[in-house]
Amino acid sequence: MSRRGEAWMLLAGFIICGSVWAAEPSDPYAAGRAVYTKWCAPCHDPGVIHPGTNALTAKYQGVKSGVLLEWKDLPPELVRHLVRNGISVMPQFRKTEISDTDLDALAKFLARNTPAQ
Amino acid sequence: MRLPPGVSSSEFAAVVAEFERAVGKQWVFTRDEDVDLYRDAFSPFLHEAEELVASAAVAPSTTLEVQEIVRIANRRKVPLYPISTGKNLGYGGSAPAYSGSVVVDLKRMNRVIEVNEANAFVLLEPGVSYFDLYHHIQERKLKVWIDCPDPGWGSVIGNALDRGGGYTTANYRNHFDSHCGMEIVLPNGELLRTGMGAIPNAKTWQQYKSGCGPWIDGIFSQSNFGIVTKMGFWLMPEPEAYLRGTVSLTRYADLGPMVETLNYLENARITAGFPDIASPLNGYPPIGQLQVWNETGPPSQTDEHRKLLSSAKLGYSPELEAYGVKSGIPYWQLWLSFHGPAGVIEAQWQAAQRHFAKFEGAKFRVIDRVKLPIDPAKADQYHEPELGVPSLRAFSIGARTPWNPTPSKGHMWFSPIVPRTGEAIIEANRVFSEAARELDMPLFRSFSLPACFWERCFIFILATPVTEDPATNKRYREGFKKLIAIGGQHGWGEYRTAPVFQKSVMDVYSFNDHALQRFQETLKDAIDPNGIMSPGRYAIWPKRLRERRS
Numbered sequence: 001m002s003r004r005g006e007a008w009m010l011l012a013g014f015i016i017c018g019s020v021w022a023a024e025p026s027d028p029y030a031a032g033r034a035v036y037t038k039w040c041a042p043c044h045d046p047g048v049i050h051p052g053t054n055a056l057t058a059k060y061q062g063v064k065s066g067v068l069l070e071w072k073d074l075p076p077e078l079v080r081h082l083v084r085n086g087i088s089v090m091p092q093f094r095k096t097e098i099s100d101t102d103l104d105a106l107a108k109f110l111a112r113n114t115p116a117q
Numbered sequence: 118m119r120l121p122p123g124v125s126s127s128e129f130a131a132v133v134a135e136f137e138r139a140v141g142k143q144w145v146f147t148r149d150e151d152v153d154l155y156r157d158a159f160s161p162f163l164h165e166a167e168e169l170v171a172s173a174a175v176a177p178s179t180t181l182e183v184q185e186i187v188r189i190a191n192r193r194k195v196p197l198y199p200i201s202t203g204k205n206l207g208y209g210g211s212a213p214a215y216s217g218s219v220v221v222d223l224k225r226m227n228r229v230i231e232v233n234e235a236n237a238f239v240l241l242e243p244g245v246s247y248f249d250l251y252h253h254i255q256e257r258k259l260k261v262w263i264d265c266p267d268p269g270w271g272s273v274i275g276n277a278l279d280r281g282g283g284y285t286t287a288n289y290r291n292h293f294d295s296h297c298g299m300e301i302v303l304p305n306g307e308l309l310r311t312g313m314g315a316i317p318n319a320k321t322w323q324q325y326k327s328g329c330g331p332w333i334d335g336i337f338s339q340s341n342f343g344i345v346t347k348m349g350f351w352l353m354p355e356p357e358a359y360l361r362g363t364v365s366l367t368r369y370a371d372l373g374p375m376v377e378t379l380n381y382l383e384n385a386r387i388t389a390g391f392p393d394i395a396s397p398l399n400g401y402p403p404i405g406q407l408q409v410w411n412e413t414g415p416p417s418q419t420d421e422h423r424k425l426l427s428s429a430k431l432g433y434s435p436e437l438e439a440y441g442v443k444s445g446i447p448y449w450q451l452w453l454s455f456h457g458p459a460g461v462i463e464a465q466w467q468a469a470q471r472h473f474a475k476f477e478g479a480k481f482r483v484i485d486r487v488k489l490p491i492d493p494a495k496a497d498q499y500h501e502p503e504l505g506v507p508s509l510r511a512f513s514i515g516a517r518t519p520w521n522p523t524p525s526k527g528h529m530w531f532s533p534i535v536p537r538t539g540e541a542i543i544e545a546n547r548v549f550s551e552a553a554r555e556l557d558m559p560l561f562r563s564f565s566l567p568a569c570f571w572e573r574c575f576i577f578i579l580a581t582p583v584t585e586d587p588a589t590n591k592r593y594r595e596g597f598k599k600l601i602a603i604g605g606q607h608g609w610g611e612y613r614t615a616p617v618f619q620k621s622v623m624d625v626y627s628f629n630d631h632a633l634q635r636f637q638e639t640l641k642d643a644i645d646p647n648g649i650m651s652p653g654r655y656a657i658w659p660k661r662l663r664e665r666r667s
Binding site for chain 1: 144146150151153154155156158159174176202203204206210211222224225244248269270408411412413497508509510512513514515516517518519521522524525526527
């Protein structure tokens with residue numbers, strides 16, 4: 001194959017990849033979910049071994065779940081406030097850890113089951 | 118905009134502009150709401166004016182940018198306070214030792230430069246957390262383990278520089294000891310590599326620690342002589358199997374001989390895993406079970422048992438001992454763990470049992486026999502760090518749980534090093550419990566046991582809570598300082614402490630009219646004549662601020 005032919009193949013590969021990526025109805029919460037997985041899941045995933053979940057379960061005494069992912073009353077503003085201010089033994093998170101863009105995506109993901117006000 | 122001490126607003130605006138040119142405007146933080154993110158989340162000065170706070174933060178992404186920041190700070194005489202990830206919440210977090218310093222946040226320097234599986238080492242940058250390194254290794258299916266402390270979100274480099282510890286085998290648990298080679302930006306902006314890294318085009322930077330001539334790596338830990346931008350660490354090749362067993366003993370008087378036997382077994386490398394001492398009869402858990410106790414509650418006790426405990430002195434009464442024998446509750450329980458080929462670790466466990474067979478009534482039990490690698494999804498069945506897996510379960514300490522309805526606002530670790538003897542455990546309990554009662558401090562109020570992170574010594578690691586009430590926090594701060602001084606009178610010293618207590622701790626290290634501190638100041642004046650690097654960290658003040666020492 002000529003070098004030009006190789007170049008076309010490469011270019012075609014980019015286009016195909018690009019179009020597949022763009023056409024797929026991707027998870028609208030993928031970015032926020034990734035932030036959650038990296039920064040929140042170790043404390044807030046389901047189960048007693050996660051101290052955030054254990055704390056919220058004890059706090060709400062069965063009135064609502066201790067699992068953030070199940071909440072239906074978590075407005076994005078509250079997520080943004082708690083991440084930047086911390087609560088109880090959870091510290092605040094810096095912008096080098098969770099950027100404002102990441103935080104918006106996280107807030108959108110965690111608020112996905114919360115009706116807009 | 119907050120200002121560093123002695124720097125005018127126009128001067129500081131010029132410094133900020135220079136920082137912005139060096140790293141990009143979006144990585145210089147001066148608005149209060151952004152700078153507040155660098156506050157110590159567990160500060161014992163909560164709601165008080167004396168809280169240590171930064172004036173700004175700057176976040177470089179390369180060593181060249183770090184050098185430029187340091188040169189700017191030197192020209193302008195602006196104090197810097199580098200942090201790797203700033204996640205050591207019980208030891209000061211990300212707040213500077215000198216209020217008004219500019220935090221140099223290294224979180225963006227997060228590259229794992231090399232993991233060498235064949236010779237089991239890593240070279241990385243300070244923004245890499247234990248989680249990051251663990252995932253890096255897992256994704257590439259490399260057969261090496263990390264050694265991590267309980268919270269896995271901290272920096273590998275930062276924890277080593279703070280001389281933190283972990284839970285796998287003795288060769289790796291001391292994180293500073295397991296490093297090999299450093300790259301440091303000195304306070305004048307010059308770049309230094311230590312050990313074999315001092316050879317241009319070095320071939321063994323992560324393979325031979327000391328190079329030739331004086332070995333200086335130690336002065337860059339718990340200090341303020343430079344910014345470490347790369348560091349190497351030796352890693353443990355993934356072991357084939359893991360065995361954990363307990364030795365249970367029945368008499369109070371067994372404590373001393375038990376420690377002596379443990380010391381022999383550990384120093385002879387018959388056991389190399391993290392040894393963990395518990396007292397089921399005193400209701401004191403092994404560290405490896407602490408997270409489970411926090412999550413699901415401690416084992417229940419009978420009324421008779423509780424009554425006996427309340428009248429015991431230094432964890433002892435003849436009646437308590439008799440109750441333990443009658444009820445089959447061990448006085449002491451030593452958890453031993455072994456990593457290696459199954460046949461080898463079975464033999465080591467057998468040898469350990471043989472050495473404990475001299476104790477009347479000794480009982481042995483295997484808790485786990487695990488073929489490695491384990492499925493990471495099942496790591497939560499264990500104390501994860503003992504299997505080289507990072508987690509955040511330790512944050513159950515002080516958090517709200519069904520067993521703790523009143524969460525704290527954080528905690529300060531009181532962590533003195535004491536000798537590896539049973540006598541020292543009893544003596545430290547006697548001294549600190551008397552003092553704690555007198556000072557109305559909430560630690561050493563019941564019989565406490567130390568941890569065995571380091572060979573040849575014990576370390577007590579006890580949490581003093583931070584509360585919402587400034588008066589209570591003040592009492593705890595003052596009490597904390599008195600406990601440090603009382604420890605010093607007995608020849609014991611902290612292994613590490615938050616900036617708030619660094620002067621009190623270093624005052625204990627006072628042999629020959631503070632010769633150590635004076636030597637450190639001589640170094641400081643030579644290495645950092647403008648006094649810009651972390652002034653006051655571990656009570657090392659530059660000449661221009663030396664009056665703050667007292």
